[in-house]
Amino acid sequence: MFSPLIEDLIRALRCLPGVGPKSAQRMAMYLLEKDRDAAGLLASSLQQAVEKVGRCTRCRTLTEQEICALCNNSRRDHALLCVVETPADVLAIEQAGNYHGLYFVLHGHLSPIDGVGPADIGLDVLGERLGERQQGDEQEGSAIKELIIATNPTVEGEATAQFIAERARAKGIAVSRIAHGVPIGGELEYIDGGTLAHAFNSRTVL
Amino acid sequence: MFSPLIEDLIRALRCLPGVGPKSAQRMAMYLLEKDRDAAGLLASSLQQAVEKVGRCTRCRTLTEQEICALCNNSRRDHALLCVVETPADVLAIEQAGNYHGLYFVLHGHLSPIDGVGPADIGLDVLGERLGERQQGDEQEGSAIKELIIATNPTVEGEATAQFIAERARAKGIAVSRIAHGVPIGGELEYIDGGTLAHAFNSRTVL
Numbered sequence: 001m002f003s004p005l006i007e008d009l010i011r012a013l014r015c016l017p018g019v020g021p022k023s024a025q026r027m028a029m030y031l032l033e034k035d036r037d038a039a040g041l042l043a044s045s046l047q048q049a050v051e052k053v054g055r056c057t058r059c060r061t062l063t064e065q066e067i068c069a070l071c072n073n074s075r076r077d078h079a080l081l082c083v084v085e086t087p088a089d090v091l092a093i094e095q096a097g098n099y100h101g102l103y104f105v106l107h108g109h110l111s112p113i114d115g116v117g118p119a120d121i122g123l124d125v126l127g128e129r130l131g132e133r134q135q136g137d138e139q140e141g142s143a144i145k146e147l148i149i150a151t152n153p154t155v156e157g158e159a160t161a162q163f164i165a166e167r168a169r170a171k172g173i174a175v176s177r178i179a180h181g182v183p184i185g186g187e188l189e190y191i192d193g194g195t196l197a198h199a200f201n202s203r204t205v206l
Numbered sequence: 207m208f209s210p211l212i213e214d215l216i217r218a219l220r221c222l223p224g225v226g227p228k229s230a231q232r233m234a235m236y237l238l239e240k241d242r243d244a245a246g247l248l249a250s251s252l253q254q255a256v257e258k259v260g261r262c263t264r265c266r267t268l269t270e271q272e273i274c275a276l277c278n279n280s281r282r283d284h285a286l287l288c289v290v291e292t293p294a295d296v297l298a299i300e301q302a303g304n305y306h307g308l309y310f311v312l313h314g315h316l317s318p319i320d321g322v323g324p325a326d327i328g329l330d331v332l333g334e335r336l337g338e339r340q341q342g343d344e345q346e347g348s349a350i351k352e353l354i355i356a357t358n359p360t361v362e363g364e365a366t367a368q369f370i371a372e373r374a375r376a377k378g379i380a381v382s383r384i385a386h387g388v389p390i391g392g393e394l395e396y397i398d399g400g401t402l403a404h405a406f407n408s409r410t411v412l
Contacts, residue, residue: 005251006255008251009255015248033268040253046246047249048215053238063208087235
């Protein structure tokens with residue numbers, strides 16, 4: 001219906017998450033009709049990001065630098081390490097604003113059925129990291145004092161958490177898991193059964 | 207929070223209609239984490255479209271060709287011309303599938319308050335088009351027998367329709383306006399008052 005280049009653009013826009021045929025068409029029309037500068041800028045941003053963004057060699061988050069800004073920040077607590085599944089999780093925790101340690105990004109979770117093993121989610125890199133000692137402090141054990149596991153509360157996320165916890169404990173590092181339960185501000189009436197059951201099982205003494 | 211290139215990408219994605227900060231972030235993460243090929247393809251499609259897509263010299267719709275596929279199609283009825291506001295309107299009418307004439311795209315509507323005059327919406331081009339005669343048929347008047355006005359039923363759209371209608375009638379061309387009223391399959395209960403009032407005023411004899 002449209003000319004070939006416009007059809008190509010609409011098809012390419014459909015690869016974006018949450019964008020169906022109608023939205024893709026609306027986006028293509030908007031970019032071509034109203035804002036070609038923005039379209040050109042988007043094209044070059046995409047090109048740049050695809051070519052240059054890789055993973056931080058320390059924490060595996062997405063960055064175009066060798067070591068990301070968080071790992072390089074000396075004001076963060078380098079004795080705390082939080083394990084998350086995705087770079088978006090890092091952002092969510094940073095936006096909450098009360099964690100001041102470092103991160104380690106798995107880029108997924110253990111899933112033997114899909115052929116995702118420990119090496120695929122960087123557990124070899126994490127193992128080395130946990131084995132690192134503080135400079136000039138050969139006897140004190142790992143530079144990491146506490147490993148906080150914040151994988152998602154799904155079956156695979158829990159299995160991944162257990163797997164990492166065992167390995168870290170074997171190295172004598174304290175391991176914790178973030179709390180799961182009723183969200184703050186949530187009303188019990190609208191909370192799903194699984195979450196409520198977990199909240200009861202994980203109740204704390206007052 | 208993210209590295210500069212990723213921040214740039216998120217900012218660029220926000221220019222898309224209907225994409226807020228959260229969606230833009232989700233899109234950027236998806237493209238970089240899961241589908242870099244698609245991101246590269248999107249970048250090149252955008253670049254190509256921005257550079258090459260212009261307007262059809264006959265109907266002003268978006269195309270990278272000199273004359274678009276619709277205007278070039280000899281199987282369409284070249285005596286019917288439908289005036290619409292945007293290229294997306296052309297698609298909507300084509301998808302309905304019962305119109306077989308040609309189109310003329312205004313790329314907007316008359317809006318003196320925004321400084322949009324007749325020349326800005328191509329009414330000079332439309333005027334020439336209506337003045338064209340069939341080849342070898344000097345006495346028969348315009349090659350266009352009927353002008354169907356399908357601008358949107360807004361204040362500006364109606365004003366534009368009236369303006370075009372007067373000019374076309376002056377050239378002796380039959381002018382019509384598509385019907386507005388209760389949508390087929392619509393329930394009266396859920397139709398807005400303005401549409402219902404219009405439907406009563408424009409009732410047809412049975």
